[in-house]
Structures are given as structure tokens and as C-alpha cells.
Amino acid sequence: MSLRTRFTEELKAAMRAGDSARVSTLRMITAKLKDTDIAARKAPTDPGVSEEQIVAMLRAMAKSRAESVALYRQGNREELAAKEEAEIAVIESFLPQQLDEAAMAAAIDAAVAETGAASIKDMGKVMAALKAKHAAVLDMAKAGPMVKARLGG
Structure with missing residues (x-):
């Protein structure tokens, strides 16, 4: 199932379940995806961005929210930090599982x-x-610092 389809299906399920926080985050994701599609469009018939570009978009969204969490915590705004962390959890549920340290080291060696x-x-x-x-x-x-260390930098 494509990520686009998953976004739609999960949005419907969250709406049925009355999970307003998840609905809000999923709507934000779909809006960002539409913006990304429009920005990348070269012709009116373009199907939209690829799955890899959607994953990159989701990673950027999660990273942005992680930076916000740090700033909110510095400003003692715990309720806003918690809201951003909830959004990160929803966004990350669509991302592929990351390699652990050992697998990353093996990939770097290869x-x-x-x-x-x-x-x-x-x-x-x-x-x-x-x-x-x-x-x-x-x-x-x-991976960057690990590669640098592996190459003796």
C-alpha cells in the first residue's frame, strides 16, 4: 500500500475513532504533501512526488518538530512540547524502520x-x-560521523 493510500485510510480511521490529535496531524501531512506535489509539478498531468520524496518530506517534518520540542522545553512550555512529540509519533509511524548501530556500521563497511x-x-x-x-x-x-571515523578523519 502506498503512503498516499495509507494517509487517507488512517485519516478515515482516526476520524471514525474520534482521535482529534491524530486527525489534525494527518491533515497536516496531507496538506504538506499537496504543497510538495504542486511545487514539484512540471505538467498538469504529473502524478505527484515519489514515495522516496514523501519519506524525505516526512523526515523533514519530524526533524522540524524535534527542534520545536527542544525550544519549547527551554521556554518551559511543556504542553506545547508534548503536542509536538505526539505529532512526531504520528509522522514516524509512516517512516521505514531505521537501521540500528550494528547494521549501520555493517552498511558503512560494505x-x-x-x-x-x-x-x-x-x-x-x-x-x-x-x-x-x-x-x-x-x-x-x-552516518556521516561514523563514515568519518571509519576513514580515519
Whole structure:
């Protein structure tokens, strides 16, 4: 089932269940998806953005909310932080499961071997290989420092 279909089905289910917080977040996701589709449209017949682009959009939404949570906590606004964390939980329910530390290290080792990387100068090649194979399940922000350490940087 595509993410677009899941958004619609989950929105209907949340509306039936009377879960107003989930309904609100799902509506926000679908609105953002429409905006993303419109921005990416080249012709009126375009089907919209790909699943990978939807996942990237969801990751950006979750990251933005995580930053807001930190700011709300600094300002002692716990009720707003809790609302943002609830939104993050809904958004993350649509994201693929991330690789754990061991799996990430194995993927980095494989990418280093595949690219023949020998020094920190080859970091870009390794990151490109990781992104090509594991973009959906690998947190590139965590992978960067691990690749750097692996290459002796």
C-alpha cells in the first residue's frame, strides 16, 4: 500500500475513532504533501512526488518538530512540547524502520569496501553509495560521523 493510500485510510480511521490529535496531524501531512506535489509539478498531468520524496518530506517534518520540542522545553512550555512529540509519533509511524548501530556500521563497511575508499578524501563516494542503497532506512546525519571515523578523519 502506498503512503498516499495509507494517509487517507488512517485519516478515515482516526476520524471514525474520534482521535482529534491524530486527525489534525494527518491533515497536516496531507496538506504538506499537496504543497510538495504542486511545487514539484512540471505538467498538469504529473502524478505527484515519489514515495522516496514523501519519506524525505516526512523526515523533514519530524526533524522540524524535534527542534520545536527542544525550544519549547527551554521556554518551559511543556504542553506545547508534548503536542509536538505526539505529532512526531504520528509522522514516524509512516517512516521505514531505521537501521540500528550494528547494521549501520555493517552498511558503512560494505560501502567503504565497494567504493575502495582509503582516506577521508573518499568520504563523498562512501556517502553517495550509502545514500543510493540505504536512503530510506539510514539516518545520514548519524552516518556521516561514523563514515568519518571509519576513514580515519
